[in-house]
Amino acid sequence: MNGFPLTVPTGYEVGGWTVERPLGAGAFGSVYAARHTGGGRGDLPARAALKFLPTGTHTPRRLRHLRDLVDREVDLLRRMRSPRLIRLYETLTVDDPAHPELDGATVLVLEEAERPLQSLLSGAAPPSAGPALLVQICEGLHQLHTAGWVHGDLKPGNVLLMKDGSVRLGDFSTASELEGTHAYAAGFATPDCTPPELLWSEAGDRGTRIRPSADVWAFGVLAHTVLTGCSPLPGGTPTARRDAALRYARGEEELRLSPELPEVWREIVADCLSRSHEERAAHDATTVLRRVREAAAGRMPRRRRDGRRLVPLLAASLAGLTAAGLGLNALVDRPAGRNTAAGYERCAPGYVCFFSETGGRGEMCDWENDDPEWFDGDTVCEWAREEGPRSVFNNGAPDKNGFVHVSYFARKNLKDDLGCVPQGARRDLSIGLPIASHTWAKKCDEAATL
Known part of the structure; x- marks a missing residue:
């Protein structure tokens, strides 16, 4: 097959995997879709991508170089289990003298992508x-x-x-x-x-x-x-x-x-x-x-206000789009850079967002900082003056000092505590009073979160 360093025939079996079709190739490796047909560990998935690397032949110098490339990839994938890196399930070595072009090749069994x-x-x-x-x-x-x-x-x-x-x-x-x-x-x-x-x-x-x-x-x-x-x-x-x-x-x-x-x-x-x-x-x-x-999220960078609290965006993730069944297209309308997400997903990572209706519906006000004056501060939330928000999403991430939860108040300047929203919480509010201010906190009192 042109462009494939190693050509592996359909139906070829190695380590309990059966090759189905080619997926792609790089400078040194060929990748094939495969199904698990038995043998090996019991925790293996039904399908995987097999990356064949020709480490069994070539000159000694070239072989050492190819072995180094394999070792780099295997070392990283075995040591890291990060949600944004492709997963390595196992490594195999082809033992097949009848196919000298494949004999000795290293096979990486990887998570299958679409x-x-x-x-x-x-x-x-x-x-x-x-x-x-x-x-x-x-x-x-x-x-x-x-x-x-x-x-x-x-x-x-x-x-x-x-x-x-x-x-x-x-x-x-x-x-x-x-x-x-x-x-x-x-x-x-x-x-x-x-x-x-x-x-x-x-x-x-x-x-x-x-x-x-x-x-x-x-x-x-x-x-x-x-x-x-x-x-x-x-x-x-x-x-x-x-x-x-x-x-x-x-x-x-x-x-x-x-x-x-x-x-x-x-x-x-x-x-x-x-x-x-x-x-x-x-x-x-x-x-x-x-x-x-x-x-x-369709935001131009905000000018940072003076104050002790600014939530970093480091640890939050947009993976919730998929979990909520919205898909990637729900987030942004690219030509206008406009936020078109629905419900709670309108709330950008690093922010706390309050909504005029239950379930994250209706109008939204969002903050990255403290705001001791909702109606005259950094973000004006006029619609909340009379009845107050009906739902909230704390999509913040902890800073080095541990400020990650959100306390909200009935009066300006952070007075008359009404409740607290833990990090990651999405909930309807039934407090019966307008909210006038909020602050980021290190912990929530259990009674205040109800």
């Missing part, structure tokens, strides 16, 4: 679910960086879409574990997603020195492509785009983002595509994730 993100980008228009997809991609990047790894080859082909609408990052053969501020990559990253400082870097004995800012650059390219359908760098070929990146990095050209890029995303993408590592380092995965979540 299709790669690349398949959504071939249409005439950008995918309407683009903003929500980017949130999950950035969550995966954040999970990797927090654990001390750099992906090294973030691109549409390595972003996998699952049947339930969620996203996984995949292909970690070039992933590298940080040693201080740097890691060492094998050097097979895709040029279109490689930052300028690495395009002509020399590889040492341990590979190319790489930093998390390289993934941030790749995310900027990916975000621009997902939201506009085109690369942020001009040129009809990878070589032309590479040359444009180098001219941009040298200051010979300015970055010209597509006019189709929604306004709420322009500054995020521009920061991810900063000319140098030094400029880009200020925009780490934690910072970018917070901003991406705000943009996906």
Whole structure:
């Protein structure tokens, strides 16, 4: 099969798995859909994706290199169980002298995806679910960086879409574990997603020195492509785009983002595509994730008020879209950048939201900060003056001091306690009084939460 490093026939069996059809291929591996037909561990799923890596042949030097790529991917996937990374179930070795092209190959048994993100980008228009997809991609990047790894080859082909609408990052053969501020990559990253400082870097004995800012650059390219359908760098070929990146990095050209890029995303993408590592380092995965979540909810970044409480967006997730049965398309209408989610899902991660009707329906007021004056403060909630909100969703995330719950009050300046909403709670309110102020708290009194 053209383009497949290893061709595996339909019906081929290995380790209790039967190959059904090809799914895709990379520089060194071939991926096939398979069903479990017996044997092996009892906790294996009925279906999986088998990634065949030809580590049983080749010259000794090439074999060592391929073995290193396999070891990188297996090491990462065995050590990490993150919801945005593809899951590894087991590893197998083909023992089949009758098929010398397969004999000795390593097989990674992976969670089966429905299709790669690349398949959504071939249409005439950008995918309407683009903003929500980017949130999950950035969550995966954040999970990797927090654990001390750099992906090294973030691109549409390595972003996998699952049947339930969620996203996984995949292909970690070039992933590298940080040693201080740097890691060492094998050097097979895709040029279109490689930052300028690495395009002509020399590889040492341990590979190319790489930093998390390289993934941030790749995310900027990916975000621009997902939201506009085109690369942020001009040129009809990878070589032309590479040359444009180098001219941009040298200051010979300015970055010209597509006019189709929604306004709420322009500054995020521009920061991810900063000319140098030094400029880009200020925009780490934690910072970018917070901003991406705000943009996906249709929000321009808010000017931060003075005060002790500002809820970070680090730990909240848009995965609740799928759990609520809304799907990714429910979140954002891409051309206008408008929040079109329904019910409680209108509440952005990191915020507390109060609604004029039960079940998260009706009008909504939302806050990221404390607000001791609902009707004259940061967010005016006029509709709540007479009867008050009928439901609430605390979609916040803890800050370093543990402020995560929300206490609400009948009077301004945080007086006359009415109740408390624990983190993650979605509930109807039957307090019978208008709410005039609220504050984020470290804990909720059990009686106050009823």
